[in-house]
Amino acid sequence: MNEWSGRGKVRAREIEGGVEIAIDGITTQARYYKPLVYEFFRKEFQVRPRWGDFEVELVMEYLGQDAPTLDLDNLAKALLDALKGHVFFDDSQIARLLCERKVGERDRITVQAVKR
Template sequence: MQASATEGSLNVRVDALTSQSSKFKDLIAAYFRIEFKRVGPKYGAFEIVIEIEHSADSPVHDVDAVARAVVEALTGIVFHDDSQVQRLHVEKVLGERVRVKVRARPITEMRVDVHADAA
């Protein structure tokens, strides 16, 4: 595992993935607690980006099961409630080994709707 914190973003790379989402959830939660124990949960909107890396011969993992495990693991550690997650991006990519990368960060910028009708 590897962790870093940059500009309000908490990043974790887990070099393993189990087919049992509850064990994976516990693993992610424990790691965030250890690495970011001084951070504490925050209020406000959050974005979570998850990249599931798998090899050609690794077991199949459902992106929704991994995403749910990650969001549940971060609840109470990074943010207070999972309803604070306003953006969630999950992607499965082919790689050399099985691993999961997670980035959680507060959303601070305003989004402008470029498709809004000009009146």
Template sequence: MSGDELNLRVDALTTQSGRFKSLIGEFFRLEFKRARPKWGPYEVCIEIAHARDTSSQDVDRVAKAVLDALTGVVFHDDSQVERLLVTKVEGDGPRIAVTARPMKPVRILEDA
């Protein structure tokens, strides 16, 4: 955790949200006893790494599993996620890297 930003790396790859939820939930119970989910809009970036020789996972299924795991830990409901970026890359082995942070207000400049 860095301020309101969560950076998490899991050296495994699964689409089973129950496994992610219990793993992430247990991590937060042990390491961040005071962490509570927050309200407001969030952005989440997920990088899915897989080895060249392994079958690759569907990005939408992995993203859903990750969002389900973060619900109740980082934010109250995954409907709070207003920006989601999921990238699949080739790596040395299975890994999921997640960054979740409150969205900053975007200021749109009007034409002069």
């Protein structure tokens, strides 16, 4: 695997067949993530989009007992829209989507998008 790129809240690296993105911190506003990730890809991590089917795994990790009141479906839509044009051409290329919320070591969202 390659080294992580990025210095702020968003980091990314190329993995076999795709990209892995990590976003530090969680907010209950899913719409916050779309411009954040979009700008990161536009300015700091330029990759070429690919055709074909993709598998996407989204994991939201949080600290503490209570899960944040953030709808995973809205979060997934915002992040897929942000990846469109950078990782894949259109979110209709997503053949498999797995979203998970779990207790973790810190508040973080990770997304892996891998070409099938």
